[in-house]
Ligand SMILES: [Ca+2]
């Protein structure tokens with residue numbers, strides 16, 4: 001799984017992309033809106049990052065929460081914050 005995440009970060013960095021999509025009304029990083037931060041949120045992030053964010057699957061997720069650092073865009077920085085949290089613990093600075 002970690003290899004998949006590293007590959008995802010590399011691909012996102014290579015192709016460079018950023019999306020802005022509303023505001024997170026819940027826990028920053030809680031993309032699937034289940035109230036906690038876990039591997040399912042990373043999966044949702046990667047899925048929606050590579051797919052059309054207007055895909056119904058992505059709209060099911062709270063995609064705005066993918067803007068983990070609350071800087072107005074969803075970028076590789078947000079993914080790196082999520083990955084760091086998943087593997088190293090600690091807390092997430094939501095930037096607010
Ligand atoms: Ca979640």
Ligand SMILES: [Ca+2]
Nearest residue numbers: 067069071073
């Ligand atoms: Ca961000």
